[in-house]
Amino acid sequence: MIVHPELRRAARHAHRTLLAATLLQGAVTLSWLAQAVLLAFALAAIAHGDTGQLPWLLTGVVAVVAARAGLAWHQRRTAARAGALVRVRLRDELVAHLGRLGPAYLTEARAGAVRTTVVDGVEGVDAYVSRYLPQLIVTLAAPPLLLAAVALIEPRALTGLVPALLLALAGPRAWDRLLARRGKEHWDTYEALGADYLEALQGMPALRAAGAVGRSRQRLEDRSAQLHRATVAKLRISLVDTGITDLAIQGGTAAAALLACWAAASGATTATATYLVLLLAGECFRPVRDLSREWHAGYLGVSAADGIAALRTAAPAVADNGKLAAEWRTPPELTFEEVEFTYPGAGGAALRGVRFTAPAGRTTAIVGPSGAGKSTLVGLLLRHHDPRRGRVLVDGRDASSYALSALRRGIAVVSQETYLFHATIADNLRLARADATDEDLERATRAAGVHDEIAALPDGYATVLGERGATLSGGQRQRLALARALLSDAPVLILDEATSAVDERREADIVRELLAAAGNRTVLVVAHRLAAVRHADHIVVLDGGRVDAQGDHTALVAAGGVYAELVEAGRTHQGGLAA
Numbered sequence: 110m111i112v113h114p115e116l117r118r119a120a121r122h123a124h125r126t127l128l129a130a131t132l133l134q135g136a137v138t139l140s141w142l143a144q145a146v147l148l149a150f151a152l153a154a155i156a157h158g159d160t161g162q163l164p165w166l167l168t169g170v171v172a173v174v175a176a177r178a179g180l181a182w183h184q185r186r187t188a189a190r191a192g193a194l195v196r197v198r199l200r201d202e203l204v205a206h207l208g209r210l211g212p213a214y215l216t217e218a219r220a221g222a223v224r225t226t227v228v229d230g231v232e233g234v235d236a237y238v239s240r241y242l243p244q245l246i247v248t249l250a251a252p253p254l255l256l257a258a259v260a261l262i263e264p265r266a267l268t269g270l271v272p273a274l275l276l277a278l279a280g281p282r283a284w285d286r287l288l289a290r291r292g293k294e295h296w297d298t299y300e301a302l303g304a305d306y307l308e309a310l311q312g313m314p315a316l317r318a319a320g321a322v323g324r325s326r327q328r329l330e331d332r333s334a335q336l337h338r339a340t341v342a343k344l345r346i347s348l349v350d351t352g353i354t355d356l357a358i359q360g361g362t363a364a365a366a367l368l369a370c371w372a373a374a375s376g377a378t379t380a381t382a383t384y385l386v387l388l389l390a391g392e393c394f395r396p397v398r399d400l401s402r403e404w405h406a407g408y409l410g411v412s413a414a415d416g417i418a419a420l421r422t423a424a425p426a427v428a429d430n431g432k433l434a435a436e437w438r439t440p441p442e443l444t445f446e447e448v449e450f451t452y453p454g455a456g457g458a459a460l461r462g463v464r465f466t467a468p469a470g471r472t473t474a475i476v477g478p479s480g481a482g483k484s485t486l487v488g489l490l491l492r493h494h495d496p497r498r499g500r501v502l503v504d505g506r507d508a509s510s511y512a513l514s515a516l517r518r519g520i521a522v523v524s525q526e527t528y529l530f531h532a533t534i535a536d537n538l539r540l541a542r543a544d545a546t547d548e549d550l551e552r553a554t555r556a557a558g559v560h561d562e563i564a565a566l567p568d569g570y571a572t573v574l575g576e577r578g579a580t581l582s583g584g585q586r587q588r589l590a591l592a593r594a595l596l597s598d599a600p601v602l603i604l605d606e607a608t609s610a611v612d613e614r615r616e617a618d619i620v621r622e623l624l625a626a627a628g629n630r631t632v633l634v635v636a637h638r639l640a641a642v643r644h645a646d647h648i649v650v651l652d653g654g655r656v657d658a659q660g661d662h663t664a665l666v667a668a669g670g671v672y673a674e675l676v677e678a679g680r681t682h683q684g685g686l687a688a
């Protein structure tokens with residue numbers, strides 16, 4: 110009888126429907142009671158040889174059985190509706206919260222574990238809330254009423270019934286803590302197995318390339334064995350629990366029967382009362398037996414409850430207290446003011462005293478060696494994290510003063526790791542703007558240099574892509590993602606290594622086309638390869654988390670320093686390739 114606060118909270122999503130399901134469950138229990146009473150009277154009538162009332166009594170039994178069939182059907186439907194409501198609302202809530210947690214959360218949590226919680230865990234909550242909870246309430250309410258009825262007929266029967274009922278209900282409580290702990294251990298192992306499988310499936314090409322498929326399979330086998338052990342440990346406790354309940358039920362029913370027979374044999378009670386006690390004693394334990402059955406269905410929900418609570422209450426990396434709507438009349442200016450940032454748990458700062466302005470409606474390039482802090486800057490602009498010191502200003506206001514969703518809607522990002530979904534090319538593009546026309550799609554794909562390749566496919570824009578765009582080349586995936594970003598109306602466009610998978614010959618052309626298509630948006634281009642950014646209005650050179658220099662290409666080359674070194678390294682690389 111574990112009632113986890115998270116599950117109680119989930120039940121509130123469908124409290125009316127659940128109340129109806131519980132009342133119907135109560136009505137089903139009452140129908141068993143009515144049947145027992147009618148049968149007791151029928152048996153007593155047979156014992157007395159008084160068969161005149163038998164047809165009415167037996168017709169009553171048939172009517173009760175028919176009514177129960179109808180009530181049980183209605184109860185199951187209502188409970189299923191309540192379960193579906195809870196499932197849908199809880200999943201919505203979790204997915205919305207995941208959106209608030211943003212990508213920063215998934216750098217710590219494992220995607221497969223989150224998937225297991227949101228999919229399997231919520232299914233378990235459905236079973237717990239829709240089947241176990243109504244039965245629990247009925248089990249707590251019905252036996253006391255039945256005991257009161259038995260007390261009125263034959264009080265001596267209570268000496269067998271009450272201790273047995275107390276043992277059946279309270280006995281397994283001694284195991285609750287252990288049961289909850291085993292359930293949690295089982296769930297943690299199940300989550301880890303889900304996470305390992307997802308990672309192994311997604312990383313199959315890397316595993317194969319590294320010749321590590323066998324080792325990965327061994328790891329999955331070990332995890333499966335671990336899950337098996339956790340399942341057996343959980344089952345062992347659960348079976349002890351069920352065993353005690355069964356023992357108490359059998360013992361209590363037998364004791365009540367013996368007492369009732371003894372009372373009848375000694376002439377202390379009538380035949381009707383004896384039959385009534387015999388049948389009602391059985392009914393006292395029916396809800397307990399049903400509860401034991403539903404417990405097994407709802408146990409998964411109890412095991413998953415901690416994980417669901419942890420995900421639902423996980424604190425986002427940034428607070429969403431801003432109210433501004435991010436509706437800029439013209440594309441905004443972006444300013445970094447003495448920005449300092451250290452990743453949680455990292456040894457050193459990723460950015461130190463970064464200060465520069467990306468002018469409104471112009472293109473600013475951010476360049477620098479690997480690890481210089483370029484992507485971190487983009488993350489701060491999108492508020493995946495907030496700076497430890499300093500400010501990021503968008504259109505002159507602190508980024509944190511905008512509502513988070515509005516700020517992120519105003520900034521379209523194409524990063525090195527694009528994400529395309531298992532859907533048609535057109536659907537993937539329309540993620541950015543659901544009402545985009547076919548002409549809008551074509552304009553964007555032309556600017557991103559991918560229209561001709563799409564048009565050459567047998568199904569053109571209706572081609573269904575493999576998961577994560579697996580049926581396209583890396584360069585094609587990136588260019589589709591670029592087209593998608595162009596389609597959005599966001600006034601700020603960020604290209605974070607967005608053309609890294611495109612061959613260098615095409616990169617400069619694509620960037621030129623893109624910037625023309627971007628119109629007067631404020632554009633930030635993060636790039637390793639300088640050919641793509643040399644024509645930017647403004648170039649900021651980052652090194653070791655600091656701004657090393659800024660200006661235009663000519664001035665930066667003339668000044669020497671990191672930028673000139675990067676240009677030189679690029680030339681050497683091209684020379685090496687050409688050689």
Ligand SMILES: Nc1ncnc2c1ncn2[C@@H]1O[C@H](COP(=O)(O)OP(=O)(O)OP(=O)(O)O)[C@@H](O)[C@H]1O
Nearest residue numbers: 216452455459477478479480481482483484485486
């Ligand atoms: N999630 C993280 N947790 C801890 N440290 C991080 C995290 N992400 C990045 N870093 C560290 O922050 C520093 C800046 O990383 P960042 O990704 O911003 O560099 P970058 O200039 O974009 O590099 P690249 O050109 O290789 O993509 C690096 O030292 C990196 O190791």
